[in-house]
């Protein structure tokens with residue numbers, strides 16, 4: 001082997017060090033070491049996030065934007081600092097484009113209610129795909145029922161990939177909004193969102209990305225992605241539950257009416273007329289999830305402290321290894337084999353229902369998700385009622401992939 | 417690889433008789449001359465089972481069949497249910513529903529169940545094999561899904577019934 005002294009040596013991703021940051025990973029389940037392969041549903045939390053939350057509650061807690069006293073000022077500063085961390089993480093132009101919600105679901109409902117009701121009329125079209133999570137289907141059905149707009153559905157290929165050409169067939173002059181996943185939570189497919197955004201914009205439409213999985217597995221530079229709205233949940237990004245983010249272009253947030261009415265979102269209130277505070281406050285009625293936002297900020301600090309490129313390589317390595325190992329288990333069929341994929345792998349096994357598999361795997365300490373993954377229309381297209389899904393985070397190891405494969409063989413002994 | 421002994425809870429959940437019914441379900445067909453029909457749906461996992469029955473004028477289940485997609489537990493439960501019910505009265509079917517429910521949730525054991533309905537002690541013996549789910553709280557609904565569908569069927573509620581009550 002020849003050496004290249006000029007080449008910068010990239011240290012291998014230190015998964016042992018990362019694992020040490022996640023207290024829960026050292027516990028056992030049913031007497032077996034925990035093998036947590038359900039991060040796509042919700043990720044585990046590093047000590048840094050847990051500590052940050054404890055710190056706020058034990059030392060710095062008060063309501064925000066209200067009290068003219070030290071603690072309230074501190075809480076407000078910390079809450080707004082979290083917004084700045086989110087801004088930096090996705091490279092948004094301004095913190096006024098970052099709206100905190102209670103999760104991605106609420107963020108999508110916000111877009112559907114505030115943007116949709118104001119700008120989408122009867123006969124206008126909203127474009128989604130067959131692989132969407134229920135939370136990116138149902139809000140549009142509600143909008144359809146309220147306004148008479150039309151839902152157009154772009155199909156996915158049997159391997160889980162999505163063709164830009166299929167979007168080209170559906171997007172047209174009636175399209176007002178394209179609302180699609182950045183990365184599929186069932187298939188792991190990374191959608192060609194930049195090309196789709198170009199099509200949407202060429203037709204004069206806006207595009208919203210459901211970034212729940214995308215932001216976890218891919219570097220998101222919002223100014224480079226070409227979308228108009230981007231939403232995600234904190235709890236899948238190693239942060240707490242109860243916090244989500246809506247990013248939208250400033251001019252869209254300015255044009256949109258409020259989502260909910262209440263305190264903190266107003267400029268002045270009289271019984272004759274109320275004027276709104278500017279974004280993001282306009283969309284944050286009531287006491288916000290203060291500690292959760294600060295916890296999300298801590299999760300972002302944590303992710304910034306590790307080499308995210310190396311972490312992404314590590315996850316891709318886990319995915320490739322899992323695809324190989326799972327395919328070697330007799331009777332296993334992989335679901336979702338698109339060329340561009342993030343570390344999420346669904347599969348089915350001959351003669352064993354996903355639910356039974358998950359129950360047996362659990363007794364071996366292996367946590368996987370079984371079911372329709374909140375994507376029943378996709379299940380129908382795939383011709384299955386349910387799949388088993390293993391999803392990987394920065395803390396998973398190749399040995400855990402082996403543990404999954406071994407547990408599947410043991411499951412066959414029980415079930416077949 | 418060292419092979420640990422099979423977990424006892426798993427062994428009692430996936431007994432031979434359960435796996436046999438899951439792989440070779442009995443009466444896995446819709447009854448053509450049915451007098452009632454209902455679908456059960458478990459929104460958590462998307463499992464569905466449709467139960468059809470032909471009830472005679474004097475209140476007997478002359479034929480019970482089901483069709484569905486689901487896990488081993490729900491299919492085995494449906495299969496064993498149809499076997500236990502064919503020829504029974506509607507009143508007996510309701511009593512069996514209560515018994516299976518109590519068995520699966522751990523309220524009573526097999527002996528108590530048999531004492532409750534001595535007439536059906538053979539059926540109860542078989543159905544008691546479903547009680548392994550009591551160690552797996554999230555799976556109780558799998559075992560009771562077909563029974564809930566049966567109840568809506570007999571109640572004449574043709575519409576969807578769900579386990580989310």
Ligand SMILES: Cc1ncc(COP(=O)(O)O)c(C=O)c1O
Pocket residue numbers: 040041103104105106133135136181183184185210212213233374
């Ligand atoms: C792709 C996708 N969209 C939306 C959601 C909904 O996220 P939440 O339940 O956190 O609002 C999820 C999470 O389950 C998801 O994976």
